[in-house]
Amino acid sequence: MNPHTTGAALQRQLVLFHDARRAAGRPPAREVPLLRECCVAPTMAEALAAGGPFLDAKYGAYRSWEQDKALPEDDQWSAKFDELSRDRFLLGDPTHIHKEITRYRELLGITTLIVRAQWPGMPQEAVLRTIRLLGEEVLPTLSR
Numbered sequence: 195m196n197p198h199t200t201g202a203a204l205q206r207q208l209v210l211f212h213d214a215r216r217a218a219g220r221p222p223a224r225e226v227p228l229l230r231e232c233c234v235a236p237t238m239a240e241a242l243a244a245g246g247p248f249l250d251a252k253y254g255a256y257r258s259w260e261q262d263k264a265l266p267e268d269d270q271w272s273a274k275f276d277e278l279s280r281d282r283f284l285l286g287d288p289t290h291i292h293k294e295i296t297r298y299r300e301l302l303g304i305t306t307l308i309v310r311a312q313w314p315g316m317p318q319e320a321v322l323r324t325i326r327l328l329g330e331e332v333l334p335t336l337s338r
Contacts, residue, residue, distance in 0.1 A: 197229040197310060198253070200281040201301050203269040204228075208302060225305050228298055232284040232309035233320065234291050234327040241285045244320040248313040249283060250275045284309065288331035295336060 195204050208226070215223060233245025253271065256262065262271040272278045284291050298304050311324040 195228050195302075197231050198256075198271070198282050199265065200269055201298060202281070203266055204302055206266075226303050227306040227308060228302060228304040229308045229310065230284045230298075231282070231313075232291070232311050232324060232328070234284070234286065234288060234324045234332065235320075236287060236327075238286045238290060241287065244323070245283075245285055245313075245316070246275055246279070248316045249279065249285075251315070252313050253278060288327050288335075291328070291332050292335050295332070 195207070199207070212222065215221070231245075231249055233241045233249075235241035235244050257271060257273070265271070279285055284294050286294070295307060298307070309324075309328070311328075312318075312321040
């Protein structure tokens with residue numbers, strides 16, 4: 195599942211995927227991985243400041259290549275970053291990230307989460323902070 199499709203669109207796509215497996219006589223998928231862009235910081239404002247400009251530039255380039263045209267009609271990208279990032283990226287403080295991962299587990303039944311925490315031009319300190327906060331504050335709360 196790509197990192198820039200909303201949860202609702204992914205949910206619809208998973209229904210098609212599971213139906214197609216069933217119709218082909220295949221067993222249910224054992225793994226349901228999800229890839230998400232991710233920036234974690236102590237506060238929501240810090241996460242948006244650390245990751246927002248780099249994600250906005252990256253998806254602006256994707257938009258200029260018309261990559262967004264391949265998405266379903268109800269899943270188009272907004273040119274406004276706050277609208278684009280909603281339900282597409284994991285940006286925020288550890289509590290918010292925990293809630294979002296839990297929501298994706300419940301909505302999509304994900305078994306594996308893959309995060310992309312670095313984008314062109316992003317300072318290494320912000321990347322390392324995301325990795326540290328995921329490891330120290332988010333992941334331990336998910337395993338409980």
